[in-house]
Amino acid sequence: xxxxxxxxxxxxxxxxxxxxxxxxxxxxxxxxxxxxxxxxxxxxxxxxxxxxxxxxxxxxxxxxxxxxxxxxxxxxxxxxxxxxxxxxxxxxxxxxxxxxxxxxxxxxxxxxxxxxxxxxxxxxxxxxxxxxxxxxxxxxx
Amino acid sequence: xxxxxxxxxxxxxxxxxxxxxxxxxxxxxxxxxxxxxxxxxxxxxxxxxxxxxxxxxxxxxxxxxxxxxxxxxxxxxxxxxxxxxxxxxxxxxxxxxxxxxxxxxxxxxxxxxxxxxxxxxxxxxxxxxxxxxxxxxxxxxxxxxxxxxxxxxxxxxxxxxxxxxxxxxxxxxxxxxxxxxxxxxxxxxxxxxxxxxxxxxxxxxxxxxxxxxxxxxxxxxxxxxxxxxxxxxxxxxxxxxxxxxxxxxxxxxxxxxxxxxxxxxxxxxxxxxxxxxxxxxxxxxxxxxxxxxxxxxxxxxxxxxxxxxxxxxxxxxxxxxxxxxxxxxxxxxxxxxxxxxxxxxxxxxxxxxxxxxxxxxxxxxxxxxxxxx
Numbered sequence: 082x083x084x085x086x087x088x089x090x091x092x093x094x095x096x097x098x099x100x101x102x103x104x105x106x107x108x109x110x111x112x113x114x115x116x117x118x119x120x121x122x123x124x125x126x127x128x129x130x131x132x133x134x135x136x137x138x139x140x141x142x143x144x145x146x147x148x149x150x151x152x153x154x155x156x157x158x159x160x161x162x163x164x165x166x167x168x169x170x171x172x173x174x175x176x177x178x179x180x181x182x183x184x185x186x187x188x189x190x191x192x193x194x195x196x197x198x199x200x201x202x203x204x205x206x207x208x209x210x211x212x213x214x215x216x217x218x219x220x221x222x
Numbered sequence: 223x224x225x226x227x228x229x230x231x232x233x234x235x236x237x238x239x240x241x242x243x244x245x246x247x248x249x250x251x252x253x254x255x256x257x258x259x260x261x262x263x264x265x266x267x268x269x270x271x272x273x274x275x276x277x278x279x280x281x282x283x284x285x286x287x288x289x290x291x292x293x294x295x296x297x298x299x300x301x302x303x304x305x306x307x308x309x310x311x312x313x314x315x316x317x318x319x320x321x322x323x324x325x326x327x328x329x330x331x332x333x334x335x336x337x338x339x340x341x342x343x344x345x346x347x348x349x350x351x352x353x354x355x356x357x358x359x360x361x362x363x364x365x366x367x368x369x370x371x372x373x374x375x376x377x378x379x380x381x382x383x384x385x386x387x388x389x390x391x392x393x394x395x396x397x398x399x400x401x402x403x404x405x406x407x408x409x410x411x412x413x414x415x416x417x418x419x420x421x422x423x424x425x426x427x428x429x430x431x432x433x434x435x436x437x438x439x440x441x442x443x444x445x446x447x448x449x450x451x452x453x454x455x456x457x458x459x460x461x462x463x464x465x466x467x468x469x470x471x472x473x474x475x476x477x478x479x480x481x482x483x484x485x486x487x488x489x490x491x492x493x494x495x496x497x498x499x500x501x502x503x504x505x506x507x508x509x510x511x512x513x514x515x516x517x518x519x520x521x522x523x524x525x526x527x528x529x530x531x532x533x534x535x536x537x538x539x540x541x542x543x544x545x546x547x548x549x550x551x552x553x554x555x556x557x558x559x560x561x562x563x564x565x566x567x568x569x570x571x572x573x574x575x576x577x578x579x580x581x582x583x584x585x586x587x588x589x590x591x592x593x594x595x
Contacts, residue, residue, distance in 0.1 A: 133583030135460055135547055138562060139453025144547055145237040148582040149259070 104183045105173045108191075109222050113180075115173045120184075121158040121211075128153055152218030153190070159212040162203075167210055174214065179222040192216040223448045224430060224551040230311055230319050231449070234549050235456045239312040240582045243320060244279060249302040249327070256297050258288065260580055263344075265307055265323040268575040269534075269554035272416060274427040275324040275348035277307055279580070283340040290331060298344055303328040304432075305346055309550040309580060321550040323578060325432030327351050348428040349383070350412045356382035357409035358402035365400040371422045371517070372436060374400065375415045379434055382411045390436040393422040395526075397517050421479075421515040421523065423530025425555070439530045440555045442572040442591060447559035451546060458547040460585050462562050465541045472511040472535045473501035477528035479518035490524025492532040501536070511535060540592040542571055545585040552576050558590060 103120045107113035132147035159174075161167040173180065174197050183189050199212035246255045263279035281298075283289050290296040297303070304327055310320035326346030334341045363381050365374045372390040374397045379386045402414055419426035425439045451459055479488035493503045500506065513531050518524045542560065552558075556573045571590030578586050 131582055133581075133585075135585070137453075137457035137547065138459045138462065138564070140457040141455055143237075144235075144458070146240050146547060146582045147238075148240050148242065 102185050106181045106183075107173075107176050107178055108181050109178055110176070113172050113176045113178075115170050118170060118173075119160050121160060124155060124157070126153050126155040154217045155215075157214045157216060159210075159214065161210045161212070163207045167208070170212070174212065179219055191219050191221050193219045223553055223556045224321050226321065226551045227319060229313065230551070231549075233311050233313065234547060235458055240548065241308075241310050241312045241318050241320060242580045243308040245306045245308075246297050247304045247306065249304050255303075256287070258297075262584075263580040264577050264584070265309075265580075266575065266577045267324075267552075267554050269425075269427075270574060272413060273347045273350050273354070274554070275326065275430075277305070277324065277326045277344075277346045279305070279307075279344040279346075281342045281344070283342055288342055289333065289340060298328065298331045298342060300328050300330055304349075305344070306432075307580070309548065309578060322430040323550060324348055324430050325428070349386070349432050349434070350428050353379055353382045353386075353415065354410055354412035356411060358382075358411060361401055363402060365397055367399040368396050371395045371397055371418050371424075374517075375418050375426060375436065378402070378411050378415045378418075386434055387432070388434045388436075390434075393424060393436075395422050395523055396519075398519055400517065417515050418517050420513070420531070421517040421527050423526045430553070439533050440557075440572070441533050442536065442557070445557050447557045447570045449549070449556075450559040450561065451544075452559075452561040453563060458549070459544055459560070459562060460547065461545040462560070462565050462567065463543045464565060464567065465543070467541075470535075471501060472509050472532075473499075473503055473506055474508055474510040475528040475531040475535070476510050476512050477518060477524045477531065478512070478514040479520070479524050480514050480516050488518060488521050488524050490518070490521055490526070490528040492525065492528035494532070494536060540569075541589065542567060542569070542592060543587065543589050545587050548578060548584075548586040550578050550586075552578070552586070552588065558588075560590070 103118045104116040105114065105118060128150065130147050130150040132145055135144045137144060159170060161170055174194065179191050179193055181189065182192050194214050194216050196215040197212060199210050201208050201210050203209045242260065243257060244260055245257050247253065248255055258281060260279045260281050263277065265275060265277045267275050281288055288298050290299055293299060293301060304325055306325050307323040308320040309323055310318055312318045326348060328344055328346050330345045332343045365377055371393040376388050376390060379388060397418065402411065416426055419436060423439060424436050426436050429435050453459065473494040475492050477490045494501045496502060518527055552573060554573050554576060557570055558573060559570050561568045569592045571592055573588055573590050575589040576586065
């Protein structure tokens with residue numbers, strides 16, 4: 082018998098034609114917002130389910146017992162050029178609450194950012210930053 | 223075993239979606255405070271314990287509503303809070319069948335604050351705890367001579383827990399006058415009630431809905447299995463352990479009546495007189511278990527109580543412990559047939575203990591006693 086739980090069940094890259102009109106807003110603190118963030122393609126998305134995998138004695142088939150299935154989680158990859166773009170995005174990146182996301186396809190959901198990693202390159206006067214953010218879809222606040 | 227649908231019994235043998243629900247109630251007014259989802263936990267049911275049902279639950283406080291902030295109105299408190307726990311199945315059409323696992327008084331709430339978040343662990347015991355805690359404080363309460371044993375138990379329970387619900391059949395026996403034990407440390411009204419039940423050969427417990435019940439102790443050697451778990455295409459067993467030991471394998475019970483108003487003690491005996499049994503008195507020898515009760519007044523009552531106690535211990539020559547895909551409908555004293563050819567098991571067992579997990583990744587564990595034949 083082996084058990085596994087909280088594994089990723091699907092991963093789906095999504096192509097978005099226009100990467101320029103994403104908006105992120107904190108409903109509980111509207112001053113935290115960015116309305117023209119550039120999110121790179123492809124989008125990596127996943128849905129997590131909690132489950133156990135069982136191999137019964139003498140059985141011929143595996144049995145999967147699951148419980149909750151959660152929302153669409155994933156990562157966003159932002160690109161900023163120069164200090165002004167980065168400074169505009171920074172409060173959203175570091176906000177420790179729920180953000181409302183509106184993507185170029187008109188889809189909306191609530192997310193919580195949890196991990197942020199980035200690289201910096203180019204001249205100091207116009208640093209290009211590629212920022213990867215892990216997020217989880219959460220309930221509306 | 224809690225009554226369930228055929229669809230339910232079929233679904234637990236296949237891949238399925240398990241559902242768990244935990245409701246928190248205010249004991250003062252019976253109001254539902256919140257329904258919450260634990261991340262893990264279990265309910266253990268053990269016929270060998272005075273407190274039959276106990277639970278352990280782990281929650282993550284995602285919205286800061288579970289952290290106790292005061293000792294009156296917070297949701298998770300070890301005062302005036304009960305939880306009702308359910309586990310069941312969500313069928314393909316979206317309908318659910320949930321099985322009640324018990325009503326538990328919260329006894330402890332432990333909070334662990336880590337960088338990864340707040341985790342809350344809650345422990346609980348069934349409603350017998352309420353009777354157990356309410357120790358007798360005066361001799362104003364007593365049970366009159368000639369009271370039926372079921373009424374005597376009910377009087378103790380109602381005196382200590384006025385809103386208790388009971389379903390008690392007639393025992394056909396009466397008690398002598400009973401004064402409760404008043405010594406502060408040893409006073410335990412629940413144990414007093416258990417003793418009376420034991421003297422009548424009955425099983426006293428709080429059931430999955432929090433109702434106090436009295437029933438005859440089932441005979442492990444009689445009756446059909448309620449369900450069969452076999453190592454075939456419908457197998458649900460994931461692990462099985464057999465233990466054959468002569469330790470605590472009794473083949474007789476000597477039950478003594480010790481009422482203060484008895485001029486001479488009364489003794490009842492029950493022995494394994496079946497020559498086909500591995501613990502037959504005249505081949506295995508005499509290995510008695512001794513029991514006594516102040517509420518046993520006659521030899522006939524002592525014999526009946528001895529016979530009931532023997533049913534609780536007989537068959538202990540072999541204990542089988544197994545893990546399986548969860549069937550939350552199980553209860554202690556259920557008769558279950560287990561067939562596992564590799565381990566040499568093809569037997570009807572009586573469940574002594576069951577632990578039902580709440581996380582889908584965990585298996586249910588069960589402890590059963592084999593029949594003698």
